[in-house]
Amino acid sequence: MEEREHAVGKNVKRVDAFEKVTGRAKYTDDLCDKSAYVAKILHSTVAHGIVKSVDTAEAEKIPGVVKVVTCFDVPKYYFPTAGHPWSTEPAHQDVSDRLLLQEHVRFYGDDVAAVVAENEVAAAQAVRAIKVEYEELPFVLDVQKAMEDGAPQIHEEFPNNILKHTSIRNGNYEEARKEPGLIKVEGWYDTPTVQHCHIENFICYSYMEQGRMVVVSSTQIPHICRRVVGQALGIPWGKVRVIKPYIGGGFGNKQDILYEPLCAYLSTVVGGRLVKLDVSREETFVSNRVRHAIRTHIISYVRPDGSFAARKIECFSDQGAYASHGHSIAAKGMGAFPQLYPCPNVEGDAYTVFTNKSVAGAMRGYGIPQAMFAVESHTDDVAKAVGMSPFEFRWKYLMPKGFTDGFSKNVNYFDTFHQCMEKGKAYIDYDRKMKEYADQTGEIRKGIGVAAFWYNTGVWPISLETSACRMVLNQDGSIQVQVGETEIGQGADTAFAQMAAETVGIPVDMVHVVTNQDTDVTPFGTGAYASRQTYMAGFSINQTAALLKNRILEAAQELTRHTKESLDVVNGNIIRRGDGEVLMSLADLALEKLYSLTNNGHLTAESSYQAKTNAYSFGCTFAEVEVDIPACRATLTNIVNVHDAGQLINPSLALAQVHGGMSMGIGYGLSERLIFDERTGKPLNNNLLDYKLSTFMDHPHLEGQFVENYEPTSAYGTKALGEPPVCSVAPAIRNAVLMATGVAVDEIPLTPHILFKRFKEEGLV
Amino acid sequence: MEEREHAVGKNVKRVDAFEKVTGRAKYTDDLCDKSAYVAKILHSTVAHGIVKSVDTAEAEKIPGVVKVVTCFDVPKYYFPTAGHPWSTEPAHQDVSDRLLLQEHVRFYGDDVAAVVAENEVAAAQAVRAIKVEYEELPFVLDVQKAMEDGAPQIHEEFPNNILKHTSIRNGNYEEARKEPGLIKVEGWYDTPTVQHCHIENFICYSYMEQGRMVVVSSTQIPHICRRVVGQALGIPWGKVRVIKPYIGGGFGNKQDILYEPLCAYLSTVVGGRLVKLDVSREETFVSNRVRHAIRTHIISYVRPDGSFAARKIECFSDQGAYASHGHSIAAKGMGAFPQLYPCPNVEGDAYTVFTNKSVAGAMRGYGIPQAMFAVESHTDDVAKAVGMSPFEFRWKYLMPKGFTDGFSKNVNYFDTFHQCMEKGKAYIDYDRKMKEYADQTGEIRKGIGVAAFWYNTGVWPISLETSACRMVLNQDGSIQVQVGETEIGQGADTAFAQMAAETVGIPVDMVHVVTNQDTDVTPFGTGAYASRQTYMAGFSINQTAALLKNRILEAAQELTRHTKESLDVVNGNIIRRGDGEVLMSLADLALEKLYSLTNNGHLTAESSYQAKTNAYSFGCTFAEVEVDIPACRATLTNIVNVHDAGQLINPSLALAQVHGGMSMGIGYGLSERLIFDERTGKPLNNNLLDYKLSTFMDHPHLEGQFVENYEPTSAYGTKALGEPPVCSVAPAIRNAVLMATGVAVDEIPLTPHILFKRFKEEGLV
Incomplete structure (x- = not known):
């Protein structure tokens, strides 16, 4: 009688522990061929302005410089950068406000020109040798000042620089606050602009193969990256292949499309040659993404027992210069407000506002750290006010x-x-x-x-939630698992291995998770964000493992002459449910089935799961x-x-x-x-x-x-x-x-x- | 009304033409990291002998030498090398007579020791510095002399050096040749030992990852390679991952497992570090595989009108020192004899015989060029004899x-x-x-x-014939195709693309064939040999394309509100069968289906097909x-x-x-x-x-x-x-x-x- 050993709820060693500890794990830069051309970007040195001219003559003379491109050269396909699932409804699509390089620069650090050179030194020299003439425009750094009439206009389409404003109206705040005896507690809470500071800076490289763009990137979201590169270059998405190696952290910065489209474009201007774009820490801080600084205003009307009669919240979210994840972060932050301390009368307003600063995007917590700083600071103020x-x-x-x-x-x-x-x-x-x-x-x-x-x-239910998984049975009874959800240092692959092992019925070390996503072959998944990895990938792993197990049991029925229903897979063996007797090992089953001359089959399973839960x-x-x-x-x-x-x-x-x-x-x-x-x-x-x-x-x-x-x-x-x-x-x-x-x-x-x-x-x- | 454009029977450009012509296609050596250790092999300088001692002291002193291993160090797992599908029946398994290095050397060029060094020069110097003491044994080079009693015994288990003897007995040759008036025509026909001379010599590299062996090899047979590396190292086959990049020809030499097991073993002795084994042209000629020299004896008894009354054939196939593909080549060659000119009374005997020469394996034609030289030379002799x-x-x-x-x-x-x-x-x-x-x-x-x-x-029906295929639909209506059958320069990927396009109903340039097999994710297929690529892969491509098309039409039913049965996919569009009206593009369908908030799905298909035809x-x-x-x-x-x-x-x-x-x-x-x-x-x-x-x-x-x-x-x-x-x-x-x-x-x-x-x-x- 075989005792089932569980694979989840256990401290198994990380599947990538040895590689990570010994330094053998291959990251993007490790994989890039040394023959790569090196690309570097010239960033804006004004906070707001129009590029009048770019003089590349000196830069082009530097030995080793292959190509200089400027904001006047790039195709005019506006694209979004947020790592959100695509929506076929225009109203739900992210704002497309980026170009590969910008004539209208909107922050100190914006992208004006790029150099492709044979080596890093030449590229760096060339960037310094480019001369840019700007028409400087007034700029604004403060989120509330940016909303004022007469403030510098950062994007034409957004009056008062308001990217978006959403409201919550539960009950009747104005009426409810008139209740006699209420104590009013009011505060303004300010959170700063911070950066993710993942160990590995953003890096990617790109080349053309069989008429398609291949992009290898330190990204959390390979399948989304593929789509955005397609949008930015104006090519069908199937003409793009994105590969994600091991990555040294992301924390949401790499849940944005950063320089993958530019790198891919630079490859196209040098005939599809391999081009690497490896950004510095300084660029990562300024020209990647930052966390939204959010200023929050809360007013609570509290009864003497501490219960809330009416509450009001206003959030002013500093978007920086481009939309990126845009309003969804402020909306999510404000969305946490009515629920943490339920109150019948709540009024909320969130504004996401452009400023002439670094672009704010996703960062671990996605609006909630800002919201919780405000709400939970305010909660102490309220408690103090009512003497609790x-x-x-x-x-x-x-x-x-x-x-x-x-x-x-x-x-x-x-x-x-x-x-x-x-x-x-x-x-x-x-x-x-x-x-x-x-x-x-x-x-x-x-x-x-x-x-x-x-x-x-x-x-879900804001956007699509889907995950897909494929499993392949080997001749020794071990399996490979492919999912679109990504290991970004957090240990996801190990959790995936444990879940797959649990459902198939094999030991964890018999599961090999394919750690590198390759959009050509990896089942579709949207990637690492929203703390979705284990929960969302769990659905498709569970479903696919059950499909694989079913195929295994069908083969077991053929090979053991017991009905499928009377069999199970436990600890890597085919057992009889009735008495737990081991009938054959899964390894023997896999071998017999694969090499059967009468009814051969390669046992694999694949499925996608749309989650409609949260x-x-x-x-x-x-x-x-x-x-x-x-x-x-x-x-x-x-x-x-x-x-x-x-x-x-x-x-x-x-x-x-x-x-x-x-x-x-x-x-x-x-x-x-x-x-x-x-x-x-x-x-x-x-x-x-x-x-x-x-x-x-x-x-x-x-x-x-x-x-x-x-x-x-x-x-x-x-x-x-x-x-x-x-x-x-x-x-x-x-x-x-x-x-x-x-x-x-x-x-x-x-x-x-x-x-x-x-x-x-x-x-x- | 959409006219269907056919994708097969057309001269479409090779899918890899641009990469091959521009030199951008990545072959094994291009992919190998420059940090790789270099391995070199010391080969036997006697045709037959026992290694008494190997002195590695001088070799180990050479700066840059990391490790020297000898025939006394390697594990004693005997393994077969033929690129045949495995059989779970021992009687049908290939002869396992190889070790990673040999104490009993059986030909000039056999493998005695190996060096792992930091660079090529050190490795080459170390190989030269190793001193080997042999006990020399008598050797035999001629296939018929090797069969004589008293000939040097090359493998203990095979008396008279006969690896195998098979016979054909159709009708009654001895009786039939007594028919009066017959003309006897007799000849001996000799074919030489030749080598494949593919442009790219054999090369592989190996390293350990997550406790598994990864082998990147210039092989025709990645899935078989995986199995043999497992056998040779005594590890479960699922612990081996084989990747096949573009390869510069094989012609059957790379339908044998050559030095992949040794390379993998050498990686294990240096802690799993990356080790590259790149053999020279000289080694390719001698220590890889050659074509069997076959001596054929034919006697025909012919009537005056040229019709055959009785025929006899004897084939003596020179196997060289190890079994490799063994008798199957002589058997196939002799097997062609009774059929080309059907004759009721045929007697055939084929002998595959060990000699102290380079090992004979598969080579383009697999016994048939030898047999046809004999049979068709003999046919002219017969024609001459009867005056036709x-x-x-x-x-x-x-x-x-x-x-x-x-x-x-x-x-x-x-x-x-x-x-x-x-x-x-x-x-x-x-x-x-x-x-x-x-x-x-x-x-x-x-x-x-x-x-x-x-x-x-x-x-089929000698061995298992199976192929498996997976297809993945992209958002632009293009697809990826993965098969285990391999592009080895012959253009297989282009044929696969055409067949897939034909059945799915899309233009050929919408098919992206994943050219590199990776046994972790590529559906099982046995590889490139027996001229099976297009025929055998065609079955699973056809079947899988039909499955994918069915899923596409299911989605089309959902999106167009027409019944699945009334729809078809033609030239990348969903059309109504009745009037040929285009209802939507496949690209739109793929996009809508993938991002549907109501019923999302990533459309893929996978299946394996067991062919029981020839x-x-x-x-x-x-x-x-x-x-x-x-x-x-x-x-x-x-x-x-x-x-x-x-x-x-x-x-x-x-x-x-x-x-x-x-x-x-x-x-x-x-x-x-x-x-x-x-x-x-x-x-x-x-x-x-x-x-x-x-x-x-x-x-x-x-x-x-x-x-x-x-x-x-x-x-x-x-x-x-x-x-x-x-x-x-x-x-x-x-x-x-x-x-x-x-x-x-x-x-x-x-x-x-x-x-x-x-x-x-x-x-x-």
């Missing part, structure tokens, strides 16, 4: 079990928030410390803060800080994140995700901000020396804990975990500083500069 | 229409031989020239010769020569091949195949022979200077013509063409020399050396 402890307030008013969202159909199936809060509270020793830190007066004061969040899984992920952060008041310095001393991401496929990989997200959240709360010069729009700290990325040296122990409620809508009980860990960290830190000092600092990061300003305002220094 | 013209004899006695082979079920459906003979005769102006050349007496004499052949398509290909050669008797030189002045390969998918590619085969046949008949030193067994002309490969300079115009009888068993009416063009060239040349001089030269190549010997024997010089 932050914990008590949340315990009472956070989204209750059974709460259902009418639009997404998401249900809070369990008492998750209480479970998470209790775990976090116990770990951080909340009650004791709240008492201990209650009335501090010295220069060094300690504080403890809490914040919660919820997060969606995937993009799921709430939940969690909270408890943070403890020590504030040096004279130094205006807040130091994080203790932190715990508690998550309900459903059943964990691989607890240790899940924990690694949590650690990474917490680190990013700590930087968001305490140190990271991309600064633009007010007079010129020039980014001032676009490098890892001046930009204070959170590192291991800045962290206390990062404690991650889980509440594992099996998600009923999910093929394997799992749901979003990739982005959630970053969502509630910054407000927990802000709330801890509030508790320590009594000062509400509503602008992150909580750097000494900002603390000094606030402490001074409040008379502490 | 060679043409008249063949016209009367060649396999008639309706002839059916009991074993393969092959049927000669058409009057093909007469059609082919007539075309060839007309082109060469046979009757006029036969008269003109009838009674020559000068030093320069002209002659004209003819020879015919038949050839199977694929290996087909006769036919043809003939007419050759005209000028013989300079004092110089003992025969010059080919005119030649035509006529083929019935069924319907041609692409006539100009078919003609290119014919040209290549004719060139190979001309070398076979006139100049090529690998010579071994009698005293040492050392090959004497293993380079392209001393080995007289037939080149463009040696050819007259090569005329290829076709008779296109649609093959009823075939998915697209096509059948074998890859190998047939080489089969009847040499005997046609020999027969032309016979006609010119009256001298039957029964040993090829017809070099001056051999002509001198025969002319002297016959008193001409």
Whole structure:
């Protein structure tokens, strides 16, 4: 009798561990042939202007320079860059406002010209030798100033620079706030422009093969990349092939199409030759994508017991110069507002506004870190106003079990928030410390803060959710698994292997996940974003594994002369369900079937699954800080994140995700901000020396804990975990500083500069 | 009304033409990372012996040498090398007589030790620095001497060095030859050892990834290679991944597993690092594979009208030192004998015999060029004996229409031989020239010769015949096609594209054939051999295209609200069958279906097809020569091949195949022979200077013509063409020399050396 060994819910080693640890894993640059031409881009040195002329004469004289192209040369196919599934309805398509190079430059760092050279030195020299004459235009950097009448117009089609405005109207805010006895709590909350800072900068290379464009790119979204390259070059999408090797992180920056279309175009102007475009860290900071800085205004009318009578939210999202993911980020951020603390009367307005700054796109959390900073900072302000402890307030008013969202159909199936809060509270020793830190007066004061969040899984019903999978049975009973969802460092391939093993009925090490997506052969999938990998790929893996297993059992019926229905695959063997007897190994079955002279067959399976579900992920952060008041310095001393991401496929990989997200959240709360010069729009700290990325040296122990409620809508009980860990960290830190000092600092990061300003305002220094 | 444009039967441009012509096509060496370690092999310098010791001390001291392994180090997993489909029945498996390196060396050039070094120079120096001590053993080079009692024993398990002996017994030869009035015609016919001389020498590289062996190889048979590497290394086959890039010809040499297992093993001894093994032309000649030299003895008892009463054939096939494809080549060669000129009483014996020479394996024609040289030379001898013209004899006695082979079920459906003979005769102006050349007496004499052949398509019913295919629909209505059958320079990918386009209903340029096989994702197929590509892949392409079309029409029903049955796909459009009205383009359908929010689907199809059919290909050669008797030189002045390969998918590619085969046949008949030193067994002309490969300079115009009888068993009416063009060239040349001089030269190549010997024997010089 064979005991079934489960493959999910286990700490199996990452499938790519050896390659990653030994440095053997091949990334884009490792794969690029050394014969490649090198491309470099000339970026705008004005924040807003019209290119009057580009003089390439000197550049073209530099030995090794093959071709110089300018904004006047490129085809005029406007294309969108957001890593969203395509929609055949124009109204749902992303804004197409990009060209390969721009005559109308809209930010310091915009793309004006490009050089293709035989080597990097020649390319760099040539970029410096190009002379550009601009007609400078007035520019605007502040999101609300950009909305004013008379502000510089960045895109003609968008008056007042408003890319989009959406509203929420639940109940009647204006009437409800007239209820007598209400306490009004109001705040403005500011989040900064930050950058993803993945280890591997964006890189791609391109060449022509059999009349088609091949693009190898460090992208999270190969199938989407294929479509956008087609759009940008004005060629049929099937004429584009995109390959995604291992990639060194993306965090959403690579969920945008960055320079793949330009690189492909540059290949076409040199006869289809191999061209590599490897951007620097400085370019990554400025000319890729950044996180939207969002300014949020919240007004809450609260009853003395803390219950909300009416609430209002306004979000001003700084889009930077081009649409990219556009309004969807502000919309998602604002969309989290009515649900976290349900209130019958809510008024919301979100504005996504162009400014003459770096383009904002997707970044881990996709609007939720900004929203949660505002909402959960405000929650502490509300709790304080009604005299409740932050914990008590949340315990009472956070989204209750059974709460259902009418639009997404998401249900809070369990008492998750209480479970998470209790775990976090116990770990951080909340009650004791709240008492201990209650009335501090010295220069060094300690504080403890809490914040919660919820997060969606995937993009349904906003956009298409689909995943496809193919499995191939080998002669030894092992299988290959291909999916369009991408390993981007997060461990997705390992989770895919575990899920496939679970359903087929084989050990995990018998599953070989094809890690590199190649749009020519990889089943269609939209890629890594929206924390969708495990949840969405899980559907097609589950469905395809069941199809493969069915084919295996059909062959088993033929070979064992037992009915298919009486058989099962357990631990890589064909067993009889009745008594668990092993009838043959899957390896023997595969071999016999493949080489059968009477009824040969190569057992494979493929299917695509359209998901029409979504799921709430939940969690909270408890943070403890020590504030040096004279130094205006807040130091994080203790932190715990508690998550309900459903059943964990691989607890240790899940924990690694949590650690990474917490680190990013700590930087968001305490140190990271991309600064633009007010007079010129020039980014001032676009490098890892001046930009204070959170590192291991800045962290206390990062404690991650889980509440594992099996998600009923999910093929394997799992749901979003990739982005959630970053969502509630910054407000927990802000709330801890509030508790320590009594000062509400509503602008992150909580750097000494900002603390000094606030402490001074409040008379502490 | 949409007129259907056909994709087969047309001269479309090769899909890889641009890449091949511009040199951009990536071959194995182009793809290998420059960081690769370099491996080189130390070969035996004795024809037969036991390695007593290997001193690697000096070799290991050479800077850059990483590892030296000897025959004493390698694992003792005996493995077969033939590119045959595996059989789960041990009796049908190929002989496993190879180890990665050999302690018992069996030919000059056998593999004794190998070096892995950081660079080529160090590897070459180290190979030279290794000292080997042999116990030399007696050796034997002649196939019949090897069968004698007391001959040196090459493999213990095979007494008298006979790898295998098979017999044919039809009717009663001994009784039948007693019929009064019969004329006995007897001959011995000798064919030489030749080598394939593909442009790209064998090369492979190997490394470990995720605990698996990856082998990139210039092979015709990636899926078989995977199996043999697994066998040789003693690891499960699913732990091996084989990738086949573009390859520069194979002609059967690369239908053997050559050094892939050794290369993979060498990677394992350096921790899985990338190791490249790039063999030289000299090694390719000696230590890869050669064509079996076969000595054939034929006795025919003929009635005065030319009809055969009884026939006997004996084949002695020189296997060289290891089994490789073994007896199957001699068996196939002898198998062609009873059918070309059906005779009720036939006795046949074929012996495949080990000798201490280079290993014989598959080569274009697989035994048939040897058999046809014997049979068709003998046919002229018979015709002469009964006073018929060679043409008249063949016209009367060649396999008639309706002839059916009991074993393969092959049927000669058409009057093909007469059609082919007539075309060839007309082109060469046979009757006029036969008269003109009838009674020559000068030093320069002209002659004209003819020879015919038949050839199977694929290996059923001897072995498994299966092919599998996958198709993926893109958003622009184009498709990718993956098959396990391999492009090896012959143009297979173009034929695959045409067949897929034909059945799906789209233009050929909308089909993208994935040219590189990767056993992880490419559907199972056994590869390029037995002239099976178009015929066998055609089945699965046809079947899979029909499946894809069905899915397309299902989607069309959904999108057009017409029933599936009333719709068709024509020229890339969905049309209504009734009136031919175009309802939507396939591109629109693909786009709508993929991005549908109500019923999304990625349309793909995959299937495997087990072929239980085979087909006769036919043809003939007419050759005209000028013989300079004092110089003992025969010059080919005119030649035509006529083929019935069924319907041609692409006539100009078919003609290119014919040209290549004719060139190979001309070398076979006139100049090529690998010579071994009698005293040492050392090959004497293993380079392209001393080995007289037939080149463009040696050819007259090569005329290829076709008779296109649609093959009823075939998915697209096509059948074998890859190998047939080489089969009847040499005997046609020999027969032309016979006609010119009256001298039957029964040993090829017809070099001056051999002509001198025969002319002297016959008193001409």
